[in-house]
Amino acid sequence: MEIIVCIKQVPGTTNVKIDTQRGTLIRDGVESIMNPFDEYALEEGVRIKEKYGGRVIAITMGPPQAEAVLREAISRGADEGVLLTDKAFAGADTWATSYTLSEGIKKIGAYDMIICGKQAIDGDTAQVGPSLAEHLNIPHCAYVRKIENIDIENKYIIVHRMMEDGTDVIKMPLPALITVVKEINTPRLPSFKRMVLAKKAQLAVWGQKELRCDVNKIGLKGSPTNVEKVFTPPPRHGGEYIEGTPQEQARKLIEKLKQLQII
């Protein structure tokens, strides 16, 4: 099984500040981490590889320092890392990001599965996975909570997709893309041996020239959506403390909720 795992480097906290003059995010001084959902994607890829053989290639698009998440991926079991980085990629929305990733994946070559996290914790869109599948013209399934079966010979997988009201069981022909939720596994920690390996690993670093992709479809220029402004929502102010014995607290609370016509 040739497995590609898409990873994003994100700020370690969602408590970000805005430069009000420029209307951009202040990223300086904020520690960067691997997007939490991508840890599950990576773990699932590594588990499949351990069972069926093959390779796991981690790919990311981002600034040069995003190579750190690729090394982390290798320390957690990936075999190789591909960094797509270029000034021309900057400012990409989900359309341009998934286009760029699709060009990177085409350059990698043949694969059986692509695994992504459900969404990134900074953008929260959950759009790049499905959009990437569309660019590559392969089937996808989002919100996968379990892979029930992998049939290498007949080239299909059976997955459990998490819906609001339960689970859909879906059979997908390979190659296919899935996005995964937290429930799918418990990611391992990096091993010391692999950390040494990761430090030395040679990463592929590709820009627009290497990908030979359409300059009109990448970065800010290739993005159909534009961020017009960013602002901090008004903070939610705490209300009131309801005091008294538990019985009094309960009675007062219910009165207030009835007044607000909530119950």
Place this chain on the structure above:
Amino acid sequence: MANIYIIEERCVGCGLCVKECPYSAITLVYKKEQQTAATDKKLKTAVIDLNKCTYCGACVDACKKYAAIVLQKEEEARIEAGKDEYRGVWVFAEQRHGKISEVVFELLGVGRKLADKLKVPLSAVLIGYKVEQYAQELIYYSADRVYVYDDEKFAEFRDEVYTKVLADLIKEEKPEIVLMGATAIGRSFASRVATRLHTGLTADCTELDIDPQTRDLLQTRPAFGGNIMATIRTPRHRPQMATVRHKVMKPAPYDTSRKGEIIKKKSDSIIPQWNQFIQFIEDTTQKVNLADADIIVSGGRGLGKPEGFKLIEELATLLGGAVGASRAAVDAGWISYSHQVGQTGRTVAPKLYIACGISGAVQHLVGMSSSKVIVAINKDRDAPIMKVATFALVGDLYEIVPAIINELTKKENVAKEVA
């Protein structure tokens, strides 16, 4: 023709562009809302005289720091010209297991407002099997037109099938706005549709409005777990697509005197036989699903034991609500992941969220802080959850929750006796 304009919110009135413009086409004027105010430079904004402008772009370079000036070259302007062929507001009428999703009525509510502002019809697209009877309902809920695809092959949701049908219809009919629910279905295949049509898609919007000048949809959404809000525009591409968060928009009113048109459609196009639906496994632990729930009662580490969720469930059932949980409770194995609220679980925005024994780590707060009313029950008066709660109750949840249940059932019994 090229096109140039200034984004007034970004312009700080620094005057750099004025100096750079070789044709003296730019002047500084006071921002409207501050016309009478002092002479501070920052209250001014640049204005371009289009009779003098040659679209050379010198001002755009001068304004790199603020990126307040937008110059669209001819190719872009040409795409922009094609925008005018697109008219109308659409809502994807998601249905599952013979039921229209709640969020659809909310989409029709906001869709109606947008359509009225743009003076265009509001249409709904219904795809499924044996769903025709819902078309009339959608008209009562303020749609002017309903496209119906009713066929056995649409019985179960499959991404590529629904993508093909919706994308083809959009190409044919050219709406300017397409709204979908930010549901498991909506967020998955909207992305495929937008990619295929090469247009913009904005996820999980909480506010939608129209810029009357450009007819652009102003899409406001939370990012970074709700710590910031962003307003997003799709200036050059059509249709403008957005998924909309549950429970944020007001549902459309139900009016059986409304008239509308039902258009039955057939899809004969060849669809790749990719994903096969095998079966649906219902979540039997959840009587009301979290996304649709008006009331959610959640339990956290403070429950201390898995049995604590029996009490949470009892209160939830009594209120007709759903059961939620913090990550700590899920990770402890007390309840299944599908109940988890927060950054790595679900984002919810019910009318009432009751947090029992949840301290309110930021990862939990981002998943529920847009709830209308938050009730927090916690031993710790200073827990973060208490700071965002509308009503904070300090004490032992094993005393307070039973007292609430007792109070509620007492009232019910009285009501029954009176009846």
